[in-house]
Amino acid sequence: MPANIELERLYDEHAQALFAFLLNFTRDEEDTRDVLQDVFIKLARQPELLRGVRDERAFLLRLAHNAAIDLMRRRATRDKHHEAFSVDAQALSPFAPATDPDEQAFRIELSQALGELPSEQRAVVHLKLWEGLTFEQIAEALGIPPNTAASRYRYGLDKLRERLRPIYEEIK
Amino acid sequence: MNDNDLFEQRLRRQPLRPVPSAWREEILTAAEAKRRNAASASISEDQAALLVGWRLLFARLPLAWASLAALWVVIIGVNLMMPSPMVRVTTQTSLSAQMESLAALDFQPGDLEVLGRQFSPAPEASPVNRTPAVPHRPRSERRRDADFGVTRPDFPLARIA
Numbered sequence: 001m002p003a004n005i006e007l008e009r010l011y012d013e014h015a016q017a018l019f020a021f022l023l024n025f026t027r028d029e030e031d032t033r034d035v036l037q038d039v040f041i042k043l044a045r046q047p048e049l050l051r052g053v054r055d056e057r058a059f060l061l062r063l064a065h066n067a068a069i070d071l072m073r074r075r076a077t078r079d080k081h082h083e084a085f086s087v088d089a090q091a092l093s094p095f096a097p098a099t100d101p102d103e104q105a106f107r108i109e110l111s112q113a114l115g116e117l118p119s120e121q122r123a124v125v126h127l128k129l130w131e132g133l134t135f136e137q138i139a140e141a142l143g144i145p146p147n148t149a150a151s152r153y154r155y156g157l158d159k160l161r162e163r164l165r166p167i168y169e170e171i172k
Numbered sequence: 173m174n175d176n177d178l179f180e181q182r183l184r185r186q187p188l189r190p191v192p193s194a195w196r197e198e199i200l201t202a203a204e205a206k207r208r209n210a211a212s213a214s215i216s217e218d219q220a221a222l223l224v225g226w227r228l229l230f231a232r233l234p235l236a237w238a239s240l241a242a243l244w245v246v247i248i249g250v251n252l253m254m255p256s257p258m259v260r261v262t263t264q265t266s267l268s269a270q271m272e273s274l275a276a277l278d279f280q281p282g283d284l285e286v287l288g289r290q291f292s293p294a295p296e297a298s299p300v301n302r303t304p305a306v307p308h309r310p311r312s313e314r315r316r317d318a319d320f321g322v323t324r325p326d327f328p329l330a331r332i333a
Contacts, residue, residue: 004200004204007200007203007204008200011196011199011200012196015191015195015196015199016188016190016191019190020188020189020191023189033195033199036195036199037199037202037203040199040202040203041203041207043203044203044204044206044207045207045210093189094188094189095186095187095188095189096188096189096190107186110183110186129180129183129184130184130186157180160183161176161179164179168179168182
């Protein structure tokens with residue numbers, strides 16, 4: 001299969017998942033785009049990376065996660081006050097806008113609550129809730145032990161529950 | 173199903189934002205361009221490395237390489253100056269000469285006999301019948317002849333011992 005067709009296939013199958021994960025992780029659409037592009041550039045230049053990979057999605061999530069961490073480290077040293085300038089809540093939200101106002105309010109609250117989680121817990125929560133990965137798959141994607149993935153998920157979910165309890169009780 | 177599970181399920185149901193459609197073309201184009209650049213860069217890197225290698229090779233012994241080049245120029249010049257038909261005739265002559273010599277080696281059985289007769293060694297001369305000019309006599313008698321007939325008493329062997 002030609003390289004560009006293979007790349008198109010990878011994009012069509014995995015870009016949506018990578019985009020949502022990266023947007024939730026970086027909390028910035030431009031950063032998400034940069035990291036997503038970096039991932040596909042890497043795949044274009046080194047197509048052998050995927051040779052022998054059993055779970056493409058988990059592998060690509062790992063690539064994206066590593067690239068996002070690199071970007072955030074560079075960003076942290078370059079601009080320590082980056083998050084102070086990010087004011088557009090919808091631009092940070094990994095969720096689609098809702099027509100129902102209650103639902104939209106819940107999504108905005110959820111997005112903010114996710115943003116308050118440590119990035120490592122946010123990554124695990126995202127992969128568990130919205131990618132439906134098992135803890136073993138999450139562990140493989142993030143390069144951590146499965147028990148760590150499970151504990152990070154529990155801690156993250158507890159924090160979200162506490163943070164969203166008022167609005168959740170209100171719209172339930 | 174408890175409240176925690178319901179909360180988890182509600183979170184799961186939240187739809188994620190779709191990836192902007194314009195990104196597909198942009199990202200794939202950028203990736204393809206980078207791939208091509210990387211491929212051409214690797215080729216030019218190889219060429220540059222080759223050039224550097226040649227330069228190093230020639231820079232070490234410039235006089236030797238120049239002499240070698242001059243020698244090649246002379247060889248090529250001489251080769252060009254030689255008329256090519258002559259070369260062909262020479263080649264043919266030498267070939268025909270080789271064929272003749274090979275034919276000459278192709279002996280017939282009769283030839284071998286002739287050659288055998290020509291180069292056969294002369295028959296062994298019969299042993300010379302050398303008759304001694306002086307008849308074989310005891311040494312004492314020969315001595316007596318040399319002394320012009322003067323006889324001397326012989327010493328007995330026992331006395332000498």
